[in-house]
Amino acid sequence: MTEYIIRRTLQAVPLLFIISIILFVLMSNMGDPLATLGGRQPPRGEDRLRLERQLGLDQPFYIQYIYWLVGNDWRMVDTTGDGVPNAYGTRRGILRGDWGTSLVTRRPVLEMIGERLPNTLLLMGTVQVVVILVSLGIGIYAALRQYSLVDNVVTTGAFIGFSMPIFWLALMLMYIFAVNFKRWGLPYFPTVGMYDPMVGKTVPQVLWHMVLPVTSLSLISIAVYSRYIRASMLDVINQDYMRTARSKGLAERAILWQHALKNASLPLVTLVGLDLPLLLAGAVVTERIFAWPGMGRLFLDHVERIDTPVLMGILMLVSLAVVVFQLLTDIVYTWLDPRIRYR
Amino acid sequence: MSTSIADSKHHTADQGPEQTVSRLGEGPLGGRVVTPAGLAWRRFRRHRMAVFGALIMLGLLLYVVGGALIWSESYANLTATGKRLSPPSLEHPFGTDQVGRDVLARTIYGGHISLLIGVAAVMVSLTFGVLVGALSGYYGGWIDSILMRFTEAMFSIPSLFLLIVMSKFFSGRIPTFDFFGRSFSGSVVVIIVVIGLTSWMYLARLVRANFLSLKERDFVLAAHCLGVPNRRIILRHVLPNTMAPIIVAATLGVAGAILSEAYVSFLGLGVQPPTASWGNMLENAYTYLESAPWLWFFPGLLTVLTVLSINFIGDGLRDALDPRSLQ
Numbered sequence: 001m002t003e004y005i006i007r008r009t010l011q012a013v014p015l016l017f018i019i020s021i022i023l024f025v026l027m028s029n030m031g032d033p034l035a036t037l038g039g040r041q042p043p044r045g046e047d048r049l050r051l052e053r054q055l056g057l058d059q060p061f062y063i064q065y066i067y068w069l070v071g072n073d074w075r076m077v078d079t080t081g082d083g084v085p086n087a088y089g090t091r092r093g094i095l096r097g098d099w100g101t102s103l104v105t106r107r108p109v110l111e112m113i114g115e116r117l118p119n120t121l122l123l124m125g126t127v128q129v130v131v132i133l134v135s136l137g138i139g140i141y142a143a144l145r146q147y148s149l150v151d152n153v154v155t156t157g158a159f160i161g162f163s164m165p166i167f168w169l170a171l172m173l174m175y176i177f178a179v180n181f182k183r184w185g186l187p188y189f190p191t192v193g194m195y196d197p198m199v200g201k202t203v204p205q206v207l208w209h210m211v212l213p214v215t216s217l218s219l220i221s222i223a224v225y226s227r228y229i230r231a232s233m234l235d236v237i238n239q240d241y242m243r244t245a246r247s248k249g250l251a252e253r254a255i256l257w258q259h260a261l262k263n264a265s266l267p268l269v270t271l272v273g274l275d276l277p278l279l280l281a282g283a284v285v286t287e288r289i290f291a292w293p294g295m296g297r298l299f300l301d302h303v304e305r306i307d308t309p310v311l312m313g314i315l316m317l318v319s320l321a322v323v324v325f326q327l328l329t330d331i332v333y334t335w336l337d338p339r340i341r342y343r
Numbered sequence: 344m345s346t347s348i349a350d351s352k353h354h355t356a357d358q359g360p361e362q363t364v365s366r367l368g369e370g371p372l373g374g375r376v377v378t379p380a381g382l383a384w385r386r387f388r389r390h391r392m393a394v395f396g397a398l399i400m401l402g403l404l405l406y407v408v409g410g411a412l413i414w415s416e417s418y419a420n421l422t423a424t425g426k427r428l429s430p431p432s433l434e435h436p437f438g439t440d441q442v443g444r445d446v447l448a449r450t451i452y453g454g455h456i457s458l459l460i461g462v463a464a465v466m467v468s469l470t471f472g473v474l475v476g477a478l479s480g481y482y483g484g485w486i487d488s489i490l491m492r493f494t495e496a497m498f499s500i501p502s503l504f505l506l507i508v509m510s511k512f513f514s515g516r517i518p519t520f521d522f523f524g525r526s527f528s529g530s531v532v533v534i535i536v537v538i539g540l541t542s543w544m545y546l547a548r549l550v551r552a553n554f555l556s557l558k559e560r561d562f563v564l565a566a567h568c569l570g571v572p573n574r575r576i577i578l579r580h581v582l583p584n585t586m587a588p589i590i591v592a593a594t595l596g597v598a599g600a601i602l603s604e605a606y607v608s609f610l611g612l613g614v615q616p617p618t619a620s621w622g623n624m625l626e627n628a629y630t631y632l633e634s635a636p637w638l639w640f641f642p643g644l645l646t647v648l649t650v651l652s653i654n655f656i657g658d659g660l661r662d663a664l665d666p667r668s669l670q
Contacts, residue, residue: 014492018492019500031511165609277501284504315500
């Protein structure tokens with residue numbers, strides 16, 4: 001097992017390199033980052049050339065990648081923009097912990113991500129907890145009463161759930177619970193931001209603002225999750241060892257929670273393992289609609305400005321999380337189901 | 344699961360259809376001649392959800408095809424600022440948008456684009472996924488290592504982010520062009536390519552896994568011994584035997600592609616106006632959340648119905664093509 005973990009970790013290293021190269025190739029061809037730098041008037045002529053040199057954008061693609069990776073403090077670079085390298089660079093590269101500086105805000109990328117990450121984790125973490133709890137309940141209930149009314153509703157609901165674009169669901173919820181509730185004089189939910197600036201960032205405020213985004217994000221995932229849980233529970237409750245457990249005289253509750261659920265939770269672990277790393281990324285579309293100041297919005301805002309260092313930072317962070325969680329998922333498998341062995 | 348259906352198909356090709364027919368013709372199905380396709384159709388028809396999905400799909404096709412006969416595309420793109428944001432009425436059953444275009448007509452032409460993108464993007468991802476999967480599964484070795492590392496890398500980047508970055512990468516590179524007497528924004532092609540290039544990974548893995556098991560079979564060995572070239576073995580002997588899961592994945596892929604288009608266009612990075620798509624009709628619709636709900640309600644509803652019906656059909660196909668559900 002230890003050997004397996006070490007080998008997988010070593011395999012992850014070239015994988016992350018490939019990912020970073022793919023992303024860097026895509027990003028360095030996304031457009032002109034300088035076009036939006038000067039506000040309404042894009043820099044022209046001399047200014048433009050100077051800026052390009054100062055930011056290192058005049059360098060060929062592979063040099064830019066190497067600078068991003070290991071920094072440029074070992075090489076003379078052009079800091080004055082006159083075309084003559086005059087000083088050692090100051091970047092240390094992502095491998096040495098320097099995530100770069102945003103082209104737009106000129107602030108360290110790690111600091112910008114650090115500001116947004118808690119907001120996103122708050123939103124997405126809540127969603128994940130809600131989704132797991134609710135869908136476990138629904139999925140197990142539906143499996144125990146196969147083809148009952150609840151089961152049919154769950155099955156149909158699951159299909160509708162994963163056929164629905166989240167922004168449409170969000171718009172519907174906003175229309176009903178914010179627009180119409182306000183119209184009818186009922187207490188209505190806020191649709192924008194994390195808190196009311198007039199009141200300030202208090203706990204009840206943030207919770208109140210979380211209701212709609214959490215609901216829209218959860219509903220769709222609950223549909224998917226409960227379908228999987230139902231299917232795997234159905235798979236398990238017809239197994240021989242369930243009958244054995246019953247004939248041993250175990251309480252129905254113990255059978256359900258210890259024997260069935262543990263075995264049935266493998267697909268759940270897969271789903272969670274796939275979804276947890278995406279928590280970091282936030283929900284691009286949902287954060288946009290509800291103006292939630294998280295990572296997804298940071299990404300969208302900086303895609304528009306072609307701010308490569310920030311985008312690379314976000315995407316590498318998320319990809320790293322994906323790779324790490326894949327490994328963790330495999331390890332949890334062996335704990336849940338000792339029949340699984342890795343070599 | 345694919346290998347056993349594969350087997351029956353393979354024998355059909357090798358030993359003539361008679362044997363398959365007689366083998367399946369006896370037994371629980373009575374004396375009627377039944378082909379594998381007929382059997383699949385029979386199972387599909389029994390799948391209530393699938394039939395329901397097929398009916399919705401038929402209705403939607405009638406809507407976008409029939410609607411195009413009544414309203415012309417120029418009408419759909421006609422701006423009448425005097426009538427902007429007018430609520431649904433007899434003249435404009437779905438109301439009008441920010442610049443006074445008829446929403447009903449735009450959902451019809453947007454439907455063309457959304458469905459076109461769904462199908463075409465899957466074609467791209469099929470080509471790419473099958474190619475990568477077949478090559479790495481069949482040849483193995485270093486080809487397999489390289490292709491699978493690449494596949495894995497693409498898989499590790501969250502798809503919506505990849506989609507956004509890619510559409511930004513390709514955007515504006517293809518000019519507007521004419522096709523079948525209609526002019527399409529180049530962004531339609533861009534979005535087809537982008538969705539195709541971000542969704543082939545699952546297919547590649549599926550095809551590779553099937554190729555890995557199929558290439559060890561005796562009939563492939565036999566083909567090798569007969570001196571059949573690799574290309575022909577891949578295309579004529581192995582690939583047809585893994586069609587069933589590919590068909591299912593492709594069907595569900597259409598639903599995924601339509602959703603992806605909606606997401607990207609909703610963010611303003613997809614199909615560019617005046618060409619309508621269900622996704623870009625929803626772009627910025629949320630600024631009219633309160634004042635003009637008809638703007639976002641109808642295109643969204645149509646997207647949900649389409650995706651839902653395709654998912655139902657895909658689910659039915661999965662059961663119908665799965666030989667384990669032989670009844």
